[in-house]
Amino acid sequence: MNTLIVFSHPEPQSFNGELKNIAIETLQCLGHSVEVSDLYAENFDPVERPSHFPDRSVVDTFQPLTEQRQAFQRQTLPTDVQRELARLERADLVILQFPLWWHSLPAMLKGWFDRVMVYGGVYSGSMRYDRGYFRGKRAICAVTTGSPAAAFSPHGRGGDMAKLMWPMHCSLYYLGMDVLAPQVIHGVQGGELSYQNETEFRHRLKQETSNWADRLTHLTSDAPIPFSGWADWDDNGVLKAEHPLAWR
Amino acid sequence: MNTLIVFSHPEPQSFNGELKNIAIETLQCLGHSVEVSDLYAENFDPVERPSHFPDRSVVDTFQPLTEQRQAFQRQTLPTDVQRELARLERADLVILQFPLWWHSLPAMLKGWFDRVMVYGGVYSGSMRYDRGYFRGKRAICAVTTGSPAAAFSPHGRGGDMAKLMWPMHCSLYYLGMDVLAPQVIHGVQGGELSYQNETEFRHRLKQETSNWADRLTHLTSDAPIPFSGWADWDDNGVLKAEHPLAWR
Numbered sequence: 001m002n003t004l005i006v007f008s009h010p011e012p013q014s015f016n017g018e019l020k021n022i023a024i025e026t027l028q029c030l031g032h033s034v035e036v037s038d039l040y041a042e043n044f045d046p047v048e049r050p051s052h053f054p055d056r057s058v059v060d061t062f063q064p065l066t067e068q069r070q071a072f073q074r075q076t077l078p079t080d081v082q083r084e085l086a087r088l089e090r091a092d093l094v095i096l097q098f099p100l101w102w103h104s105l106p107a108m109l110k111g112w113f114d115r116v117m118v119y120g121g122v123y124s125g126s127m128r129y130d131r132g133y134f135r136g137k138r139a140i141c142a143v144t145t146g147s148p149a150a151a152f153s154p155h156g157r158g159g160d161m162a163k164l165m166w167p168m169h170c171s172l173y174y175l176g177m178d179v180l181a182p183q184v185i186h187g188v189q190g191g192e193l194s195y196q197n198e199t200e201f202r203h204r205l206k207q208e209t210s211n212w213a214d215r216l217t218h219l220t221s222d223a224p225i226p227f228s229g230w231a232d233w234d235d236n237g238v239l240k241a242e243h244p245l246a247w248r
Numbered sequence: 249m250n251t252l253i254v255f256s257h258p259e260p261q262s263f264n265g266e267l268k269n270i271a272i273e274t275l276q277c278l279g280h281s282v283e284v285s286d287l288y289a290e291n292f293d294p295v296e297r298p299s300h301f302p303d304r305s306v307v308d309t310f311q312p313l314t315e316q317r318q319a320f321q322r323q324t325l326p327t328d329v330q331r332e333l334a335r336l337e338r339a340d341l342v343i344l345q346f347p348l349w350w351h352s353l354p355a356m357l358k359g360w361f362d363r364v365m366v367y368g369g370v371y372s373g374s375m376r377y378d379r380g381y382f383r384g385k386r387a388i389c390a391v392t393t394g395s396p397a398a399a400f401s402p403h404g405r406g407g408d409m410a411k412l413m414w415p416m417h418c419s420l421y422y423l424g425m426d427v428l429a430p431q432v433i434h435g436v437q438g439g440e441l442s443y444q445n446e447t448e449f450r451h452r453l454k455q456e457t458s459n460w461a462d463r464l465t466h467l468t469s470d471a472p473i474p475f476s477g478w479a480d481w482d483d484n485g486v487l488k489a490e491h492p493l494a495w496r
């Protein structure tokens with residue numbers, strides 16, 4: 001199996017960095033190949049902007065999707081986007097490793113979606129969801145938070161973690177991937193800014209890394225999160241009235 | 249009233265640009281002052297990274313929150329972050345104007361949160377939610393999508409719009425702001441990539457700009473989205489068991 005780890009943390013020595021390293025070791029031990037997109041180290045530009053398309057299809061106004069499609073067709077996509085797409089093509093499993101910042105992905109990783117997932121290349125009106133380009137690939141978010149798990153429980157003040165993950169899970173499914181339940185590690189806040197006992201915290205992190213290593217051994221067989229698909233929708237893209245879930 | 253419009257679209261001539269211009273005109277006509285953070289035009293860097301903190305508190309590893317807090321205290325925050333904070337201080341109403349990209353904010357605007365909302369400056373463990381720094385300010389997202397409204401209805405394949413907006417609304421409330429129901433304009437996809445009749449589409453857009461202008465006249469009196477607050481939570485930051493909403 002080929003794995004792509006998309007790593008989005010500015011500090012290699014961070015706990016996110018450790019989780020990334022553990023994934024590399026564990027997967028390689030299992031005989032899988034591992035590739036890493038280290039977005040910060042590679043100085044990825046997360047901003048979709050006109051300068052990425054020097055040879056524009058429409059010159060007077062910048063229309064990102066139109067330019068993405070033309071650049072894909074002409075094979076003139078920016079080098080970094082081409083590199084990321086090639087990595088995705090090779091991958092059977094994609095791991096997004098990142099800290100939850102402001103209830104979502106760090107801008108760096110958000111921009112990886114904005115720029116790499118090119119219209120007319122890896123998705124279109126007819127090529128998405130369970131007819132998506134990346135059908136057959138699996139994806140998982142491995143995410144750390146800075147607050148205790150209780151804060152992200154369904155009635156927690158941080159917001160229900162499942163709801164915070166929903167938009168990114170939608171994006172991965174939109175691309176056709178099987179989305180696995182995320183590996184979430186809460187309360188990753190030690191040192192000076194900590195609200196917890198440092199010894200217990202370090203002990204817990206150790207346990208969490210070991211849990212992650214265990215989880216990695218069965219990602220290929222874990223059941224993906226269920227999503228509705230084309231067969232479930234009416235012509236407007238809405239769950240059919242007779243669908244068992246439509247009463248909710 | 250002072251308004252800050254945070255504009256995050258790479259093309260000034262886009263429909264997002266038009267909505268931004270209408271907001272400026274309308275609010276100025278009403279006698280309000282308007283300031284614009286044009287993130288693309290000002291070449292804002294959305295990536296929180298070590299280079300923004302040349303004089304580090306911790307040298308061997310980069311800890312974003314620690315560095316944000318020190319730079320805030322020493323008044324050595326990056327110039328662009330200081331500028332954005334000064335704009336926020338002046339604002340009574342904040343309008344975030346952006347297109348929905350990949351079920352969320354464009355990376356550019358996401359990074360505005362990551363970098364500008366500095367730890368130890370505009371939030372801390374005790375200064376957030378209804379005790380947040382920006383208490384008394386109002387915020388609204390004015391957002392465009394590229395699919396028909398039905399796709400973003402509760403059972404639509406695009407994902408329920410209210411759920412997609414949830415993480416950003418959480419962030420705004422976390423900062424203490426009163427969050428207004430978003431102004432959402434669906435199906436902003438014309439020209440070549442359009443799935444709709446161009447004449448009807450242009451007509452609808454005109455109606456939408458007029459709706460937005462109307463909405464702008466009563467943003468000061470619109471009721472904000474209700475959120476729970478400190479008085480509703482137990483010591484773990486979870487809705488108290490006896491809270492009327494806790495049975496859900």
